Structures are given as structure tokens and as C-alpha cells.
Amino acid sequence: MARLPLPDSKAPFDIHLAVRAIREVIRPFPKAALFELHEDDGFRSAFEQLVACILSIRTYDEASIVAARRLLGRARTPTAMAALDEAEIDALISNVTFHEGKARQIRAIARRACEEFGGEVPCDEATLLSFHGVGPKCANLVLGIACGQPRIGVDIHVHRVTNRWGYVAASTPEKTTAALAAVLPEEFWVEINRLLVPFGKHICTGLRPKCSTCPVLAMCRQVGVVSPR
Numbered sequence: 699m700a701r702l703p704l705p706d707s708k709a710p711f712d713i714h715l716a717v718r719a720i721r722e723v724i725r726p727f728p729k730a731a732l733f734e735l736h737e738d739d740g741f742r743s744a745f746e747q748l749v750a751c752i753l754s755i756r757t758y759d760e761a762s763i764v765a766a767r768r769l770l771g772r773a774r775t776p777t778a779m780a781a782l783d784e785a786e787i788d789a790l791i792s793n794v795t796f797h798e799g800k801a802r803q804i805r806a807i808a809r810r811a812c813e814e815f816g817g818e819v820p821c822d823e824a825t826l827l828s829f830h831g832v833g834p835k836c837a838n839l840v841l842g843i844a845c846g847q848p849r850i851g852v853d854i855h856v857h858r859v860t861n862r863w864g865y866v867a868a869s870t871p872e873k874t875t876a877a878l879a880a881v882l883p884e885e886f887w888v889e890i891n892r893l894l895v896p897f898g899k900h901i902c903t904g905l906r907p908k909c910s911t912c913p914v915l916a917m918c919r920q921v922g923v924v925s926p927r
Contacts, residue, residue: 711865711917717886719913720893723901730895731759731766736843741770745811745819747844748826749779749804751836757794759895765791769804776811776818779804803831821845834872842888850878851891855898860890862902864919 728734735741735750749770754762769790773779779787788801807829811819819826821844826837839851850856856878857871866877882890894902901908909915909926920926 708919709917711863711914711919713865713882713886716863716914716917717889717893720897723913724893724896727896727900728759730892731763732839732843733892734763735766735770739767741766741774742844743774743819744821744826744840744844745776745779745808746770746774747840748807748819748829748832748836751839752800752804752831753791753794755800755836756796759899761793765794765797773808776808779808780812799831803829806830807832821847834875838875839891842891848884848887850875850882850887852878853891853895854904855902856891856894858904859894859898859902862907862918862921862923863914864921867921 729737731754732747732750736747741747741750750762750766753765753769757765769787772786772790773782782805784801784805787805788798791797791801791804794800807819810829811817815825819840821841823837823841826832826840827834835851835853838849841847842849842851852871852875854871857868857874860866860874860878861868866874866881868874868877878890879887898904901912906925906927907923909918909920909923912918
């Protein structure tokens with residue numbers, strides 16, 4: 699993947715320095731929802747993480763994490779979820795975007811897990827992608843967080859921030875995933891989402907990023923930045 703020319707005033711981008719700095723700067727902020735559910739609430743299975751990721755699609759973390767806790771508090775396994783009817787699931791997740799479709803999708807996944815996979819969602823990429831409505835982002839997040847596999851979960855924040863840095867140059871999240879796989883050390887593959895979701899929400903924001911307080915400003919090429927703060 700082609701890199702942009704390095705401005706004379708910028709240091710070469712060092713991902714190890716960037717990761718260390720971002721670990722510190724995000725400490726005051728809430729964790730990314732899937733990581734909080736995994737680390738703090740104990741929702742660690744592939745099924746639980748997949749449900750949480752589905753709920754997060756086109757929905758703010760502040761809403762999706764509430765819905766995930768409410769739903770998974772009722773049904774943590776495919777067997778328990780399949781025993782609920784669609785209306786019950788929908789009522790539990792009514793605060794998220796597209797809740798009716800997500801209720802139908804989650805129940806279908808639960809039933810299929812019971813019928814085909816012994817009541818579990820397997821840690822297998824092809825299987826995850828075969829579930830209706832599950833794309834590469836959710837599959838990679840589940841495989842990385844729940845299954846411990848080296849996977850890069852690229853959401854809008856990871857896509858925006860890494861391209862703004864000039865660390866990669868890719869036009870879509872899918873292309874950013876491939877570009878990061880070529881340059882990002884594997885030790886950071888799962889962590890990059892954990893770091894850049896809060897970083898992208900609170901510092902490297904979509905509009906008017908807080909460049910003056912950014913710990914990686916000296917290395918960042920600020921691609922596309924028009925009105926920094």
C-alpha cells in the first residue's frame with residue numbers, strides 16, 4: 699500500500715511509540731464496548747461477543763452496551779437465546795438502531811448454533827461470516843476478543859485514525875484491514891481496536907480533532923484534517 703510523502707516537519711511514524719502513548723491518554727475514557735463487556739462484565743464467549751457486536755452496528759456504544767447487558771443478562775447462551783421469542787429479544791434491545799432486524803438476526807444465529815454447532819458459536823471465520831448480517835468487522839472482533847486469535851477489527855475509528863496518521867492509505871474499512879495486516883505488528887492486531895475506539899471518539903474525532911492535545915501529533919501526517927483544535 700502506497701504511503702504519502704513525509705512532511706519535513708514530521709517524524710517517521712513509530713507504531714510502538716504511538717501505542718504506548720495512546721494507552722496512557724485513553725485511561726480516563728470508557729473502554730470500547732466489546733472490550734468492556736469482555737473484561738469487566740465477563741461476557742467472554744464467541745456467542746456473547748457476536749451478539750454485542752451485532753447490537754453495536756450503527757449504534758453508539760453508550761446505547762449498545764446497555765442493550766447487550768440487558769439481553770445477555772437474560773440469555774447468555776444460544777440455547778437460552780433460542781428459547782426467547784423474537785418479541786422478547788426485541789423488547790430487550792429496543793434502544794439500539796434497527797432493533798427489530800437485529801432481534802430476528804440474533805435469534806436465527808442462536809437457533810442455528812443449537813442445530814448445527816452443539817449449542818455454541820465456533821471460533822471459525824467461515825462460520826461467523828456465514829451468519830446472515832455478520833461481516834468482516836464483527837467476525838474479526840469476535841475472533842480476536844473472544845477466541846484469542848490475531849485479528850484486526852477495523853471500525854470507523856480505526857479506519858479514520860490510521861489513515862489520518864498516514865500509517866496506511868486505504869479508501870474503505872475493508873481495504874484498511876488488509877493494509878494494516880501488511881504493516882501493523884501482530885502483537886497489536888487485537889489491541890488496535892481497543893485503543894483507537896476511545897482515542898477516535900474523544901481525541902482524534904471525525905470533525906475538528908483535538909490535535910493540540912494529541913500525543914502522536916509529531917508523527918501524524920494529519921491527512922484530511924481541515925479544522926483541528
